[in-house]
Amino acid sequence: MSEQTPNPTSLWAAVKGLPGNLWHSVFRNPLPANDLERSATSFTNFFLHIHPVKVHKNTLRPGYTLGLGLISSFLFVILVATGILLMFYYVPSTTQAYDRMLDLRGTVAFGPILRNMHRWSAHAMVAAVFMHMCRVFFTGSYKKPREFNWVIGVVLFLLTLLLSFTGYLLPWDQLAFWAITVGTAIAGYAPVIGKDIQFLLMGGTSVGQEALLRFYVLHVAVLPAVLTLVVAIHFWRIRKDGGLSRPAEADPTPPMELMAGPDPKPVELKAKKIYGIQGLVRGPLTKVNNIPDNTVFSWPNLLIAELFTFIMTLSVILVLALLFNAPLEEPVNIMHPPNPAKAPWYFLGLQEMVSYSAFWGGIGVPGVYVLLLIFTPYLDRSPKGVGKWFSRDRLLANTIFLTFVLANVIFVIIGTFFRGPNWSFVTPW
Amino acid sequence: MAVNLKRSSQGPQRISRRSLLAWITGAGLVGSAGLSVLSNLVFIKPRVAYGQPQRFSIGKPDDFPVGTPRIILEQRRICVVRDGNRMAAVSTTCTHLGCIVGLSDTGFACPCHGSRFDQDGQVTGGPAPRALPWFKLSLAPNGELEVDKDTEVTPGSYLTL
Numbered sequence: 001m002s003e004q005t006p007n008p009t010s011l012w013a014a015v016k017g018l019p020g021n022l023w024h025s026v027f028r029n030p031l032p033a034n035d036l037e038r039s040a041t042s043f044t045n046f047f048l049h050i051h052p053v054k055v056h057k058n059t060l061r062p063g064y065t066l067g068l069g070l071i072s073s074f075l076f077v078i079l080v081a082t083g084i085l086l087m088f089y090y091v092p093s094t095t096q097a098y099d100r101m102l103d104l105r106g107t108v109a110f111g112p113i114l115r116n117m118h119r120w121s122a123h124a125m126v127a128a129v130f131m132h133m134c135r136v137f138f139t140g141s142y143k144k145p146r147e148f149n150w151v152i153g154v155v156l157f158l159l160t161l162l163l164s165f166t167g168y169l170l171p172w173d174q175l176a177f178w179a180i181t182v183g184t185a186i187a188g189y190a191p192v193i194g195k196d197i198q199f200l201l202m203g204g205t206s207v208g209q210e211a212l213l214r215f216y217v218l219h220v221a222v223l224p225a226v227l228t229l230v231v232a233i234h235f236w237r238i239r240k241d242g243g244l245s246r247p248a249e250a251d252p253t254p255p256m257e258l259m260a261g262p263d264p265k266p267v268e269l270k271a272k273k274i275y276g277i278q279g280l281v282r283g284p285l286t287k288v289n290n291i292p293d294n295t296v297f298s299w300p301n302l303l304i305a306e307l308f309t310f311i312m313t314l315s316v317i318l319v320l321a322l323l324f325n326a327p328l329e330e331p332v333n334i335m336h337p338p339n340p341a342k343a344p345w346y347f348l349g350l351q352e353m354v355s356y357s358a359f360w361g362g363i364g365v366p367g368v369y370v371l372l373l374i375f376t377p378y379l380d381r382s383p384k385g386v387g388k389w390f391s392r393d394r395l396l397a398n399t400i401f402l403t404f405v406l407a408n409v410i411f412v413i414i415g416t417f418f419r420g421p422n423w424s425f426v427t428p429w
Numbered sequence: 430m431a432v433n434l435k436r437s438s439q440g441p442q443r444i445s446r447r448s449l450l451a452w453i454t455g456a457g458l459v460g461s462a463g464l465s466v467l468s469n470l471v472f473i474k475p476r477v478a479y480g481q482p483q484r485f486s487i488g489k490p491d492d493f494p495v496g497t498p499r500i501i502l503e504q505r506r507i508c509v510v511r512d513g514n515r516m517a518a519v520s521t522t523c524t525h526l527g528c529i530v531g532l533s534d535t536g537f538a539c540p541c542h543g544s545r546f547d548q549d550g551q552v553t554g555g556p557a558p559r560a561l562p563w564f565k566l567s568l569a570p571n572g573e574l575e576v577d578k579d580t581e582v583t584p585g586s587y588l589t590l
Contacts, residue, residue, distance in 0.1 A: 178528060178541065181526070182541060200470075200473055206481075208480070335504065336531075337541055341540055355555070355556055358542075358556055359558075422539065423539075423542050
C-alpha cells in the first residue's frame with residue numbers, strides 16, 4: 001500500500017516489492033480494523049460477499065434458528081469432499097462395486113473413516129434438512145416475502161432424499177439391489193408416464209448394470225450439480241428477501257423504506273460525493289435517517305457463529321465415523337431378497353405406507369404431501385406470527401403440520417421396530 | 430413507435446415488422462430448446478436392453494417329480510407346479526413392487542411388503558394389486574418343457590402331460 005519507491009519502473013524496486021505487491025493484489029484490503037474496512041472486506045472478498053455486511057441480531061440467536069440451515073449446507077460440503085475422495089476407489093460395475101467396498105474397508109488408507117463419514121453425513125443431512133424445514137414452519141418464516149424460498153427449500157428436501165436414495169444403491173449389496181428394485185417399481189406406479197420413467201431409470205427391463213451406471217451418474221454428477229445450483233438460489237433469496245425472518249417487534253420504529261421507488265432512476269455518482277457502502281445497497285435492509293440499528297457486523301459476529309457451527313458439525317460426524325461403521329450387507333443375491341428387506345430409517349415410513357398400497361403409499365400420499373408443502377405459503381396468507389417459535393397466532397397451522405410430522409414419525413417407528421419377516425407385525429420386545 | 434400506435438388505433442390490428450420478427454425468433458428459440466430436451470430424452474432411452482431370454486427350456490417333466498408339488502427356479506423367477514400329470518409355471522415376481530416371493534405354508538409370501546398369495550397365486554393379503562401371473566408352458570418336440578414368459582395364461586390352465 002505504501003511503497004515509497006523512487007523509481008517505480010526499476011527492476012530492483014519490482015523485485016523488492018514483489019511479496020507485498022503479490023499479497024495486495026490477492027487481498028485487496030488489510031485485515032480490517034474498523035467497521036468501514038470490515039464492510040469493504042465483505043464486499044470485495046469473493047468468499048465473504050455471500051454474507052451481508054451486517055446481519056440482524058435476531059439472525060444470530062442460536063435458539064431461533066438452531067443453526068439447522070447452516071448445518072445442512074456444511075453436511076453437504078462434507079459429503080462432496082468425502083464423496084470425491086471415495087470416487088477415486090469406486091467402480092460402478094455390478095461385478096466390482098461390492099469388492100471395492102471391501103477394499104475401502106480393508107486396504108485403502110482412511111477408507112473406512114471416509115466411507116463412514118460419507119454415510120453418516122448423508123443420514124445427518126436428511127435429518128438436518130427435515131428439521132430445518134420444521135424450524136421454518138414453526139416460526140412462520142415461509143410467509144411473505146419468503147414464499148418462493150420455502151418452495152425452493154421443499155425442492156432441496158426432495159433433492160436430498162433423491163441423493164441419499166441414489167447413493168445407497170452404489171455398494172451393490174442386498175439393500176442396494178432390493179431398494180433399487182422396489183424404488184423403480186414405485187416409480188412405475190406413477191400415472192401415464194410411470195412405466196417410461198421406470199424404463200429410463202433402469203436403462204432396461206430389469207435391474208442390472210445399466211441401472212447401477214445410471215444411478216451412479218445421477219448420484220455423482222447430475223443431482224449434486226442441481227443441488228448446488230438450487231442451494232445458491234436459496235442463499236441468494238435469503239438476502240434478497242430481507243434476511244432471516246424475525247418478529248415484527250424486533251425493529252420497533254417505522255418500517256424500513258426502500259431506497260428506490262417503483263421506477264428507480266440510475267444512480268449518478270459524482271466525483272466529490274462520498275457514498276457509504278451501505279447507501280448503495282438497495283433492499284429492505286437499507287436504513288434511512290436515524291432508525292435504531294438492530295444489526296451487527298457480519299465480520300466477526302456471523303463468521304464466528306459459522307465457524308463454530310462448522311467445527312461442531314464436523315466433530316460430530318468425525319466422532320460418529322470413528323465409533324460406528326457404515327453398514328454393508330451381503331453381496332447381491334438376485335434370487336433372495338433379505339427377509340425382511342428394510343430401507344434406511346428415513347424411507348421406512350414410505351415403505352410402511354407402500355405396504356398398504358403401492359400407488360397410494362408410494363405416489364399418491366407423498367405426492368399430496370409435496371403439493372401441500374409447496375402451496376403452504378400460498379394458502380396461509382396471514383402475516384401474523386412470523387419470527388416466533390409456536391406463535392399463538394399460528395396455532396392451527398402449527399397443529400396441522402405437527403400432526404403430519406408425527407404421523408410420519410409413527411410410520412417410521414412402526415416400519416423400524418414393529419415389522420418382522422414377510423413384513424408381518426411383530427413386537428420388538 | 431408513435432406511428433405504429435396511431436395505425437393500430439385506427440385501422441385493423443397490424444403487427445409491426447419488428448414484433449413479427451421477434452415472435453418468429455422467440456418461437457424458434459423455444460422450439461429448439463424443446464427439441465434439444467426431446468433429443469436428450471431419446472438419447473437416454475436405450476435402444477437395446479440386455480436381459481435373460483423370455484422363452485426358455487426348463488428340462489424334462491421327469492425332472493419335476495410328482496412328490497414335490499412346487500419347485501422354484503430361482504434364476505428364471507418362476508415356480509413349476511406339478512399336480513399329478515398336470516403342470517404349470519407361476520411367476521415368483523411379486524406384482525406389488527417386484528421382489529421375489531418365497532414359498533410359504535399357504536402359498537407364496539413376499540418379504541418386502543408382506544403380500545401373500547395362495548397356491549394358485551391369487552392374492553390373499555397385503556398390498557399386491559394382482560394375482561401372480563401364470564406363464565404358457567408347452568412340451569417341445571424334443572420332450573422338454575418350454576416356458577414363454579411373454580405369454581400369460583389364465584390361472585388354473587394346466588399343461589396335461
